[in-house]
Amino acid sequence: MREFAYERAARVRDALTAVAGDPGARFLGGGTNLVDLMKSGVEEPTRLVDVRRLPLDGVEVTPDGGVVLGATTTNSDAAAHPEVRHRFPAVTQAVLAGASGQLRNMATVGGNLLQRTRCGYFADLSRACNKRDPGSGCAAFDGIHHNHAVLGHSPHCVATHPSDLAVALAAFDAVVHYETLDGAGELPLSRFYLPVGDRPDRETALPPGALITAVALPGSAAGLRSRYRKVRERASYAFATVSVAAALDVRDGVVRDVRIALGGVASHPWRAASAEAVLRGNRPTAEHFRACAEEALSAAEPLRDNGYKVPLARNLIEAVLAELTGTENR
Structure with a gap:
């Protein structure tokens, strides 16, 4: 690990000033991803600005019935909060499926959204990776890619996003709030992550030097029946092979509202609009659930060795929708 400067910010503006003009500076939250990448040499920051003690933690209920998660709120605190559990149960389920208790106690909501991919080629400095080294190529495209993307990828990158929480947030139309030295801004999660294109190293639409301050879940999605289901290669904590966050509102025998987001299949949480x-x-019948699942994967372009993800994702969508309507055993 190379030498780097470290400072702890007491105010948001102090943190923003500390990284301004320094492309090698990074904000440090829980460090559960960044520190690992520093150890492997993937990340080599010149300066770490610790934001854990900024007044950005906590969970608040908004007047419209939504919830605001402070950016430095730990994943454990977000998942355990009674209003999150009551209003957005899929969010709690996603966090609990995502990591061990020790990691949840350290990892932050804001940092969770900014996780880098767990693609093995990204972490291997001896192999080509456009996300780590733009223009070097994508070793995964013709290499070991059984757990890589089937939606929205390009020849420049086929990696998937590792966050479970972000998938649930995508299903609920979450909005990311941030601060810059020029003022505050916000981005719907649907526009927060950039398409892969030919520059997969550009992952989010955050302005340079921006600090995430909160994530808001709107009241329009509160109280819906929701579930997060995750398929992984081992029963202990592992990244998703495929995951589904779904919410459903059925009244008078008709689906009035439905939200579906997929994880483990693309470079970002994939909203199946x-x-x-x-x-x-x-x-809400089995036939309509099947048609819905078919449409969700209609644009899939599996690679040589990950075609199994397409029927797996279809089946998981059908299973979650059936569970939400209590028809899974019929």
Whole structure:
């Protein structure tokens, strides 16, 4: 590990000033991802600005019935908060599926959204990776990619995003709030992550030097029946092979609202908006669930060795929707 400067910020503006003009500076939250990348040489920051003691933690209920998660709130505190559990149960389920208790106690909400991919080629400095070294190529495209993307990828990068929490947040139309030296801003999670394109190293739409301050879940999604289900290669804590966050509102025998987001299949949480349109306004039947799942994967372009993810994701969507309507055993 190379030498770097370290400072602890007492105010948000102090943190923003500390990284301004220094492209090698990084904000440090729980460090559960960044420190690992520093140890492997993938990240070599010139300066770490510790933001854990900024007044950005806690969970608040908004007047419209939504919830705001402070950026430095630990994953454990976010998952355990009674209002999160009551209003957005899939968020709690996603956090609990994501990591061990020790990691949840350290990792922060803001840092969770900014996790880097766990692609083995990204972490291996001897192999080509456009996300780590732009223009070097993508060794995974023709290499070991059984757990890589089937949606939204490009020849420049086929890695997947590792966050479980972000998948649930995507299903609920979360909004990311941030601060810069020029003032505050916000980004819907649907626009927070950038498409892979030919520059996979550019991962988010955050302005340079911006600090995430909170993530807001709108009241329009509060109280919906929701579930987060994750398939992984081992029963202990592992990154998703495929995951589904879904929420459903059925009234008078008709689906009034449905939200579906997928994890483990793309470079960012994948909101299946066209699949939702197939189900919305119809009866919650097995046939409609199947049509919805088919539409969700209609744009899939599996690689040589990960085609199994397509039927796996379809089946998982159907299973979660059936669970939400209590029809899984019928």
